[in-house]
Amino acid sequence: MRTGHSHLFIPGPTNIPEPVRQAMNVPMQDMRAADFGDLTLGLFADMKSVLRTEKGRVMFFPGSGTGAWEAAITNTLSPGDKVLMARHGQFSSLWVEMAKRLGLDVVVVDVPWGAGTPVKEFSRLLGQDREDAIKAVFVTHNETATGVTSDIAAVRRALDENFHDALLFVDGVSSVGSLDFRMDEWEVDLIVTGSQKGLMLPAGLGILGVSEKALEASRSARSRRAYFEFDDMLKMNADGYFPYTPPTQLFHGLRKSLDRIRAEGLEQVIARHHRLAEGVRRGVAAWELSLVAEHHTLYSDTVSAIRVPADVDARDVLRIAYADFNTSFGSGLGPLAGKVFRIGHLGDLNDGMCLAALSIAEMALYRAGVPIRLGSGVGAAQAWYATQADLRPMLRVAAE
Amino acid sequence: MRTGHSHLFIPGPTNIPEPVRQAMNVPMQDMRAADFGDLTLGLFADMKSVLRTEKGRVMFFPGSGTGAWEAAITNTLSPGDKVLMARHGQFSSLWVEMAKRLGLDVVVVDVPWGAGTPVKEFSRLLGQDREDAIKAVFVTHNETATGVTSDIAAVRRALDENFHDALLFVDGVSSVGSLDFRMDEWEVDLIVTGSQKGLMLPAGLGILGVSEKALEASRSARSRRAYFEFDDMLKMNADGYFPYTPPTQLFHGLRKSLDRIRAEGLEQVIARHHRLAEGVRRGVAAWELSLVAEHHTLYSDTVSAIRVPADVDARDVLRIAYADFNTSFGSGLGPLAGKVFRIGHLGDLNDGMCLAALSIAEMALYRAGVPIRLGSGVGAAQAWYATQADLRPMLRVAAE
Amino acid sequence: MRTGHSHLFIPGPTNIPEPVRQAMNVPMQDMRAADFGDLTLGLFADMKSVLRTEKGRVMFFPGSGTGAWEAAITNTLSPGDKVLMARHGQFSSLWVEMAKRLGLDVVVVDVPWGAGTPVKEFSRLLGQDREDAIKAVFVTHNETATGVTSDIAAVRRALDENFHDALLFVDGVSSVGSLDFRMDEWEVDLIVTGSQKGLMLPAGLGILGVSEKALEASRSARSRRAYFEFDDMLKMNADGYFPYTPPTQLFHGLRKSLDRIRAEGLEQVIARHHRLAEGVRRGVAAWELSLVAEHHTLYSDTVSAIRVPADVDARDVLRIAYADFNTSFGSGLGPLAGKVFRIGHLGDLNDGMCLAALSIAEMALYRAGVPIRLGSGVGAAQAWYATQADLRPMLRVAAE
């Protein structure tokens, strides 16, 4: 018998706010009803705000973010097309694998796990590509496995400085709705995300932002596709409908999530993620442990991947946290297994929750044999949070 | 302001039972936790029971049934493969369209909407196919647009009698969990369904039953696929995990749905669908209206497509039911638009709910100008239900 | 295993609207928080609107309507006080019993079950009471056991015409929020109701409307009281707090219920109850059965008590409805046990739900041996509902 609530600090799926959960707990309704668009049409508009695009189109595919990756590729590229990608973590590696399976000719740049997107190398390769053979550049905005946030604006500059017109694909699964992302300003052509991270919903929606240029590319792309066909989706979406049965309950949840983001303010949401993440990082520093991210400019505000001492198995930390303290942290993936545990700090969180995470992590580290002073990380985070609270907007009691 | 509960009688998504809704209303959890398989592993086993297979494998893809169609095709067939399909309604037509998009060479047999799968013609074509050029036969078990249930066993016989070893694909989206379906007995190779019909859940899971023969075919099939790759799914499923974030809440709902089906008994579920459907059909007969299904052997126990008189627009019936009586019926699709309305009678229903549907349909027909005697259809259905109730198992009060 | 939703047609507790249920499904909160009044203060104001009082005070006691009866008596009367009451059903009888237990000197007028409040006899007794020995007159607005609505305005006239200043107590448990009730216009001093009828909530709140005259009386009343003390309640309520732990979740539900009543409009709510009740009564007439209520002017729009033929046991009707059709009707109470079943038609209902009730009642009557033509009552009700729908406000799709 576990008592009390579970403590969920994985980097997604994230904690679902109560009002979002209640919004989803509704009876089934007719997705062909005359007024179904009253629910759905506003979602497209408000999702565009979160992506910071006015010109792009938004699509919601029933599926995971991985499905949305596939939708982005198959609608805009053809087998044999050359694309430029980096591998610097589990998710960027999986994306490379998918691109290959779908028949693309992938130019892979491998950099260490912990590094960001190798913008200089990308720039060099784009500069060499005189005939624009590279049809698309793929960037993982936030590599969830390593807690590394890459600089999308820099990649855009690399394209522009090389007068290269490749499409710019961005994996924003663990960044959209949490980190600063600007589709129009950075001229992103395909931004892919999912419902289960910054949008604070269960998994089940693969979400795409698609630029006019990407839509144009979709008219000639020859990859086979059916389920993920943009055309079918756009035609039906015009009136708020879908080409197959959509996950209506998730739409109700998304309505509430987008309302919450608007009520807090996207800028404030991003600032809050930074504030909470910084507290966690100060805690990690107090423990004298290091992050996987190679440099402070790469630190992710949605997830921290923390190295444990070499003589400790990070899996013990995870196991103790789960079994003894009803708490889930993220595991080390791929080559980081056993060396790293991750604290997800994105979505619907507050200071107290992050302090709970740190205090439990301390106990788990302690019990796993890491020589840590109990309370040290918490204290460092508190010193940050306790002096930051006045930066937050005053309490609006009636807000929710 | 609408008062009272909505009356949902579309042929899916269907009414979600209260206990299933509550089961889904749970906090997010870690889909990589050591004990996640405690939730998921039983689902595979119990879903196999619903499909009546012991040898087949079950897969759950985040997506709709349409996605599962695609998974079935791309994993087992190659571009250029010849397949045999019939068109006799909206959904069989869409499946043909998908097969073409995915590069298959489709032999299409067109029969009237209202007819069943043309087994004789299929048999003739299979007999002619001396070199087994036809790699797969596709059958829509229940054509939701017309309320027609086809005879899968007869298609299997046609294959066997012609000593043909094409794969047998079945679309069971609106049949599985409601109608008599037997994967092993009928040697179905790929059965496709979704969460939102007989399984009484929201849309969001594309569900597949895959035979050993189909798995064997997947090893050489050359269609490009990534998201829907069987291999990835099977590898992770072995321990109860998934290759990308699964819709955990839906799994909790599925757990409860499968428990309910087991508690009622699959045979009883099927018998109940027949009993309820027969009452609806007796009501329709009392109205002196006809079904789209051409012959009583084709009548679907999950949906009835009802023709309105030529001088009445069926859309008015739908509009009145929705606007005046808070009730959703299914619309006529494609060429049946305006000529037909559909009553979905599948999933979590009982006699009183079906009588509500009939009584509202009567009022909507009446107000739309159909010369109907109010109470006539309800009375005919009551005469059936009131004498059938003793066929049901005695009340088990503590069951739920 | 019961399938489909239960059909609840008892005269309370009533069906809880989905949005009300969701509103109550919230985490616990601090009932002493600085902003707790944001939730509670509006409830007092909006409940006054439902009671149609501007001058009266509203109180919410944790407890049932029976508790609110006691609160009304003990705060405003003293042991030995003479009061005038009628007995014409189960609930008016219970109220008499309570008054006696609490030490009042009750002048009881017994009239048949099925009659209304005997206003003429009340008037005669008040006229004889030259010294105003009668301190209070108690009236059951809607006698739930018999389906009889009494004329409160007439009782007020009887008091006025006799220049009698007794307090006027009204039991509005099954009338408030459903029937026309006017606290100020009828100068009601104590109106008692509960959360579980027209307010569409679970039981748990005893609700009182208290006139200035009643508050004045409370200053000198000498009945012992503690839990139900008006003074404690009023002092704490001033800032939105309560003298002991209040049922916070019910308050959230009440907030939503009052919002719904306001959105529909109290006049429309009352008109809807009349419309739905009239359909049920036409059904009963078509069955050639009679109501307990003696005269059509007494017919209750919230509950109909229906006599079954003498050779049938009404308990069989109830048992069959429950066991075979998952439906609850109200039983005959006290002397009506076995002779009567009741259909509650108050709260969150619509036409289709009432037709379901009638169609199930027909089947239960039929199976219990009542010679009834199946469909007859439903048809009569449909003929009423189908021609009444245009009286309703046009569909406001986005309303909820």
Added chain:
Amino acid sequence: MRTGHSHLFIPGPTNIPEPVRQAMNVPMQDMRAADFGDLTLGLFADMKSVLRTEKGRVMFFPGSGTGAWEAAITNTLSPGDKVLMARHGQFSSLWVEMAKRLGLDVVVVDVPWGAGTPVKEFSRLLGQDREDAIKAVFVTHNETATGVTSDIAAVRRALDENFHDALLFVDGVSSVGSLDFRMDEWEVDLIVTGSQKGLMLPAGLGILGVSEKALEASRSARSRRAYFEFDDMLKMNADGYFPYTPPTQLFHGLRKSLDRIRAEGLEQVIARHHRLAEGVRRGVAAWELSLVAEHHTLYSDTVSAIRVPADVDARDVLRIAYADFNTSFGSGLGPLAGKVFRIGHLGDLNDGMCLAALSIAEMALYRAGVPIRLGSGVGAAQAWYATQADLRPMLRVAAE
């Protein structure tokens, strides 16, 4: 916009476990149905286990614990009866006030807030009472205002040693289901509790355990009572029914709460409360602040009342915690207002939640001007929790 979940650390109402909340979120049902006892009868039996009584009777009154106080008094005592009570906190004071209002002749022993029940003085007064004029002794098992747990067994000994047969009343509102309480062993005659503390439900049920001796007393007690009449309740309860509409949803919640207590084991529940409380107290000690409770033998395992330095207003601590950190602590009541804040640590809690409470309390104290070392209290608590975890039963993953 508040983000993340609220942190609720008041000494009741307490956090409602998710499964309990879901259990309550069910449609309304018929409280007169033939099978209603299937829900209710087991509640009486299992509540007796929590009270550790075999001989006593359990009653559930719709209302708060205050209502149950009144039920206990009015059913077993008569106006003018002499009773012995102590005042050492807000709730014991309120109980004295109620006893006086209900006409009892109260012998009050005043001791400081922070002291326990004055057993020696009680013993002296009982010894002097040669004619057994004292009809009842009232004891507040856990004084929620001061965080003081009194020794019921000692009071029983005082009665026995003086050969006194007064009834023993115990207020167990904030002890039952959390602290060691033994109705039969301590021969408690009336134990009063509520749904909203150790039983982890919303307020709304006043719960009584009644001994045979108390039932015997109820036959001659002459206090006026109606709503709270034991006889009515017991008669209807025999078959699982209630004399007036019961709060059905709360019963479903109680069913789940009692299941949880049984699954954890009552001994383990009590041990967990001690373990969590001890961590909080070690945190307070590390802050160098003191508890209101005068002596460690009086420390409550359900609530700690913590004194702030004289130059700090405890209301600031509460205000900061609520406004800046979305956290509710208990306020200082009566003479302790401004001098004390309280941390409730009862009900559905775990280590991480208590550490969150301590870490937030530290930040609030810090911001309110208390010279505290951030992390000090958390570290002290962690040192306790991290070494206690192995005392807990191994993870039973499938338990819930």
